[in-house]
Amino acid sequence: MKKTNLDSWICEAEGIVELTRSALEALQLRRLNELLAKEKRRGGFYSDLPESIASLNGLKSLPFTTSEQLVRFGNGMLLVSQSEVSRIITDSTSGTTGEAKRVYYTEGDCGHTVGFFAAGLSELVFAGDTVLIAMPFSGSFGLGELIAAAIEKLGARPLKTGIGKTFGELRRTMAEHRPNVFVGMPVPLLSVLRYLGKGSLRRALISGDACPKSAVQETERILGSKLFPHYGSREMGLGGAVTCPAHEGMHIRENHVIAEIIGTSGQALPDGEFGELCITTIGMEAQPLIRYKTGDTARILKKDCPCGGVTRRLCGVERIYEDSLTSLDDALFALPCLVDYRASRQGERLFIDALTDGSPCVKSISAAAKKLYSDYEISATARECMDSDAPMYLGKRYLAKG
Ligand SMILES: [Zn+2]
Structure with missing residues (x-):
């Protein structure tokens, strides 16, 4: 059977001739044991853990790493000198103590991520394509730059649009450069398609936020092709x-990440069951984490993928947090008039400010919201979207507290 693009990349990156589960798991165990031994030697953050484990099953007996620990002890988890660090991502919104979560990458880590991105994107980006990247560009080795580097590797042209552009600016960019592939967050893509039409866009990879079902269905209908969802987090090197x-789940970058699904009391759950995603980032040079609790729920699919790929697949990933907008997004984007909206709540009132195609639909918006927020008084406003408007959330969508 022909190797999948992702499997081919793993083989090439790891010097494996034929990728099998046992070859992949042997690689994971070797990397994990190298990490444990290194931590023991240097007296690092994980030095209390055993120096090695006999099988991957032994991972289940190791303690978890929490987001709070990463905030407090992140510097101590760094395995390389500061001079070898190419990129630091600081998340000042994490934690309650005012301390920031810092995630470090070496140039090697960024290179691995570019390799993984290129493997994933190669299913929808081909030589000669122009790819609109609606992701943050925050300097060298930032997310947008890594995606652009992967696209260039494939012989395609990255269009570094970034986030926060108005629909008018996007209209001009799309008319001038005629991108045929989109990489960005799911709702802004639907907003663009609904307001500007699909133009030359044919395919899309979506990432960076939850994918509300109705938005995905609508986007695929307008685009005329199935979406390629991607999941990544800073702790796993963005990819x-x-x-x-x-299109049945997302193949995990298993040469660099061991994924587990755990129950509420920390027990490992079998494949197929929903729980919290917990990652051991064996491939990270700068700051590998052991059993890091991501705060995202997901399940790992039981069966082998029809594509013949060897890596396991994640499905139904959702962020566990209060004030998620996913359900409201799902309800509201089912309305064809809606381009985008912002929501907030104050006491028992839910405020919705919507951008629409101009058809009178504020009543339908209120009614759809009321079904979900039956105890709330809904206060909705709507106006026609204009070229000077922009997608209403620059990052993850959330229900603000007014
Ligand atoms: Zn597959």
Whole structure:
């Protein structure tokens, strides 16, 4: 059977001739044991853990790493000198103590991520394509730059649009450069398609936020092709799992990440069951984490993928947090008039400010919101979207507290 693009990349990156589960798991165990031994030697953050484990099953007996620990002890988790660090991502919104979560990458880590991105993108980006990247560009080795580097590797042209552009600016960019592939967050893509039409866009990889079902269905209908969802987090080097042409779950970057699903009391759950995603980032040079609790829920699919890929697949990833907008997004984007909206709540009132196609639909918006927020008084306003408007959330969508 022909190797999948992701499997081919793993083989090439790891010097494996034929990728099998046992070859992949042997690689994971070796990397994990190298990490444990290194931590023991240097008296690092994980030095209390055993120096090695006999099988991957032994991972289940190791303690978890929490987001709070990463905030407090992140510097102590760094395995390389500061001079070898190419990129630091600081998340000042994490934690309650005012301390920031810092995640470090070496140039090697960034190179691995570019390799993974290129493997995933190669299912929908081909030489000669122009790819609109609606992701943050925050300097060298930032997310947008890594995606652009992967696109260039494939012989395609990255269009570094970034986030926060108005629809008018996007209209001009799309008319001038005629991108045929989009990489960005799911709702802004639907907003663009609904307001500007699909133009030359044919395919899309979506990432960076939850994918509300109705928005995905609508986007696929307008685009005329299935979306390629991707999942990543800072802790796993921004690239974690990506959809293959079978479109049944996202293949995990298993040469660099061991994924587990755990229950509420920390017990390992079998494949197929929903729980919290916990990652051991064996491939990270700068700051590998052991059993890091991501705060995201997901399940790992039980069966082999029809694509023939060897890596396991994540499905139904959702962020566990209060004030998620996913359900409201799902309800509201089912309305064809809606381009985008912002929501906030104050006491028992839910405020919605919507941008629409100009058709009178504020009543339908209120009614759809009321079904979900039946105890709330809904206060909705709507106006026609204009070229000077922009997608209403620059990052993850959330219900603000007014
Ligand atoms: Zn597959």
